[in-house]
Amino acid sequence: xxxxxxxxxxxxxxxxxxxxxxxxxxxxxxxxxxxxxxxxxxxxxxxxxxxxxxxxxxxxxxxxxxxxxxxxxxxxxxxxxxxxxxxxxxxxxxxxxxxxxxxxxxxxxxxxxxxxxxxxxxxxxxxxxxxxxxxxxxxxxxxxxxxxxxxxxxxxxxxxxxxxxxxxxxxxxxxxxxxxxxxxxxxxxxxxxxxxxxxxxxxxxxxxxxxxxxxxxxxxxxxxxxxxxxxxxxxxxxxxxxxxxxxxxxxxxxxxxxxxxxxxxxxxxxxxxxxxxxxxxxxxxxxxxxxxxxxxxxxxxxxxxxxxxxxxxxxxxxxxxxxxxxxxxxxxxxxxxxxxxxxxxxxxxxxxxxxxxxxxxxxxxxxxxxxxxxxxxxxxxxxxxxxxxxxxxxxxxxxxxxxxxxxxxxxxxxxxxxxxxxxxxxxxxxxxxxxxxxxxxxxxxxxxxxxxxxxxxxxxxxxxxxxxxxxxxxxxxxxxxxxxxxxxxxxxxxxxxxxxxxxxxxxxxxxxxxxxxxxxxxxxxxxxxxxxxxxxxxxxxxxxxxxxxxxxxxxxxxxxxxxxxxxxxxxxxxxxxxxxxxxxxxxxxxxxxxxxxxxxxxxxxxxxxxxxxxxxxxxxxxxxxxxxxxxxxxxxxxxxxxxxxxxxxxxxxxxxxxxxxxxxxxxxxxxxxxxxxxxxxxxxxxxxxxxxxxxxxxxxxxxxxxxxxxxxxxxxxxxxxxxxxxxxxxxxxxxxxxxxxxxxxxxxxxxxxxxxxxxxxxxxxxxxxxxxxxxxxxxxxxxxxxxxxxxxxxxxxxxxxxxxxxxxxxxxx
Numbered sequence: 077x078x079x080x081x082x083x084x085x086x087x088x089x090x091x092x093x094x095x096x097x098x099x100x101x102x103x104x105x106x107x108x109x110x111x112x113x114x115x116x117x118x119x120x121x122x123x124x125x126x127x128x129x130x131x132x133x134x135x136x137x138x139x140x141x142x143x144x145x146x147x148x149x150x151x152x153x154x155x156x157x158x159x160x161x162x163x164x165x166x167x168x169x170x171x172x173x174x175x176x177x178x179x180x181x182x183x184x185x186x187x188x189x190x191x192x193x194x195x196x197x198x199x200x201x202x203x204x205x206x207x208x209x210x211x212x213x214x215x216x217x218x219x220x221x222x223x224x225x226x227x228x229x230x231x232x233x234x235x236x237x238x239x240x241x242x243x244x245x246x247x248x249x250x251x252x253x254x255x256x257x258x259x260x261x262x263x264x265x266x267x268x269x270x271x272x273x274x275x276x277x278x279x280x281x282x283x284x285x286x287x288x289x290x291x292x293x294x295x296x297x298x299x300x301x302x303x304x305x306x307x308x309x310x311x312x313x314x315x316x317x318x319x320x321x322x323x324x325x326x327x328x329x330x331x332x333x334x335x336x337x338x339x340x341x342x343x344x345x346x347x348x349x350x351x352x353x354x355x356x357x358x359x360x361x362x363x364x365x366x367x368x369x370x371x372x373x374x375x376x377x378x379x380x381x382x383x384x385x386x387x388x389x390x391x392x393x394x395x396x397x398x399x400x401x402x403x404x405x406x407x408x409x410x411x412x413x414x415x416x417x418x419x420x421x422x423x424x425x426x427x428x429x430x431x432x433x434x435x436x437x438x439x440x441x442x443x444x445x446x447x448x449x450x451x452x453x454x455x456x457x458x459x460x461x462x463x464x465x466x467x468x469x470x471x472x473x474x475x476x477x478x479x480x481x482x483x484x485x486x487x488x489x490x491x492x493x494x495x496x497x498x499x500x501x502x503x504x505x506x507x508x509x510x511x512x513x514x515x516x517x518x519x520x521x522x523x524x525x526x527x528x529x530x531x532x533x534x535x536x537x538x539x540x541x542x543x544x545x546x547x548x549x550x551x552x553x554x555x556x557x558x559x560x561x562x563x564x565x566x567x568x569x570x571x572x573x574x575x576x577x578x579x580x581x582x583x584x585x586x587x588x589x590x591x592x593x594x595x596x597x598x599x600x601x602x603x604x605x606x607x608x609x610x611x612x613x614x615x616x617x618x619x620x621x622x623x624x625x626x627x628x629x630x631x632x633x634x635x636x637x638x639x640x641x642x643x644x645x646x647x648x649x650x651x652x653x654x655x656x657x658x659x660x661x662x663x664x665x666x667x668x669x670x671x672x673x674x675x676x677x678x679x680x681x682x683x684x685x686x687x688x689x690x691x692x693x694x695x696x697x698x699x700x701x702x703x704x705x706x707x708x709x710x711x712x713x714x715x716x717x718x719x720x721x722x723x724x725x726x727x728x729x730x731x732x733x734x735x736x737x738x739x740x741x742x743x744x745x746x747x748x749x750x751x752x753x754x755x756x757x758x759x760x761x762x763x764x765x766x767x768x769x770x771x772x773x774x775x776x777x778x779x780x781x782x783x784x785x786x787x788x789x790x791x792x793x794x795x796x797x798x799x800x801x802x803x804x805x806x807x808x809x810x811x812x813x814x815x816x817x818x819x820x821x822x823x824x825x826x827x828x829x830x831x832x833x834x835x836x837x838x839x840x841x842x843x844x845x846x847x848x849x850x851x852x853x854x855x856x857x858x859x860x861x862x863x864x865x866x867x868x869x870x871x872x873x874x875x876x877x878x879x880x881x882x883x884x885x886x887x888x889x
Contacts, residue, residue: 084131
């Protein structure tokens, strides 16, 4: 049988992304040395590293679009297994012993144990096979009770993920763990759910989960609490505004916003769904009955309703357990709603904001490491938290611009200068200007020198203008190094500035990406400049006839920052998706803030900040020649291997192609930090660079991945099919219809089939096989020489036959 697991093998991977892989691939991941090192560090007390672990999904082996969310879980991939999380160390040893005991008992848990492993903090994960017909929640509750450990309601979500640990942490594995069950068993298990009015993967509201009131003695235990009408005798509880609002919000959360919950036949299941969504967690039983009396007046008078509520609270009404985040959120909304008037309350309940999975559906980039390299920490020290990831990427182009005639040998033995280009994509009003002050501080020394040289250039131009055409004119000043160029610079001016820069980098910072259009010249030269700048040993320039025109061949050294909206950025690069610029640029973003969030406040960039930054800038300016950093090279090797592993497991060609240059960008960033720190490596550099590369690739895949894949498909379709031999694709004997089909399969129309066949007959590639009573020339002598359509004939191949024979010689006349 197949064993398939949905998991993310990537270190610090996107928590919303998983792929379906054979279990053997998972085994390779847990055997990596870095997994053991990471787990050891977590157990040594560094809890923050836990979020960097790869993770697996407990209940499904496939999610649509590889997006881990409830709505994307493929029902047919439900594994009928779940994972118990023993999160208290004092229970671990007892739970291991008890799990093994239950596995050999005469109970429903016989043979149910699938897997035992220590978690990242040396607690316990127990994977078990679910009894037929029981839901995830029912299985978890029953097994925890049998095991003697507390039940954790956070473990029952369909899309649940668990951080995986190294091979040494595995205690026991059954051969049936993550097994795709045989069809017969799947059919039986799915039918058991359908019989309970659930989906085939056990989701929905099980009508039989809480039994309605039964006749005769089954209600004797509760009869003292009920009046003959079935209503509760205690009339003291009232339906408060908060509880009424909460009921509406939980109704929305249960998916019943547009459903008439008072329709006979569905009232029982509707109320059960609302209580299951969390209504029973925020109000006592008597208060809920008072609310139901208003919201479902007819049903509230029935014994079935009262018994349903009482049984539900008796079974699940444990107020000592913590609320889920979704319930807390709805409770807070209800509290606010109760303070408004009826109109505001109605708007709140109809507009909702109660989608429990709303946060899950947001794609969030990898989180930044807590501990940063000293230079990065300094440059982010005045930046609000929400902007720090964007600034952490944007600081590198201006830092690298200080390097001159300095190279770094990448792991493929190619020497690179620190060419770094950064594009910030974020929504309108997101705060894209957050990168500007750190850039200004880094560029202060270069701008000071540029101002002096610009003044020299201005004086020279004024002197030349004052002199007549025949007067001697002073030559253009020497050593006119001006590194920061204007956004509206033309292509000839760019070539001139590059030539005069004496192998220094040029730099620009653009408020909008389309300001590059000034460089486009003829044929989108700006994209060519972006690509060439990243490639070592490039050559670029122009040749002009005029004596005053610029004729130069230069090596482009160009770093830049640009900001734009997501839509404009996607549109700007839409024509060059597969031409190279995207893979050479470092992309970053600013996450969308909640509506009404507090305004971010910046720190002050004072003289103390300048003094702290000065030594790093001086170290960059002093560097020259080839600088080798063994730690950066080792990290590049490690990241290259991890990217290759993920590419093999995800089978994502776009990610693989982007990761090649993404790894070079990360390597160059590591080298810049190394040089700025006086050629000393910091332990924090590795985690920061790992995050930086992961973040960059995340942005590229989110903003451009689908478009690149689509462009690649179009390219493959046009390039993979050259001229094809249609006759070779036909059987040795074929009909007219088969010839039409072959033409259609090769993107030719049906029109032209008759002409093609006649041509083949005349060339002796095929011969006609006439229908009965018709001669080979298409004339039927018995019917007055009537000519029959070629469509009625069959044909025999004389060439390109499956037996390899050439039959033309046998048919020669």
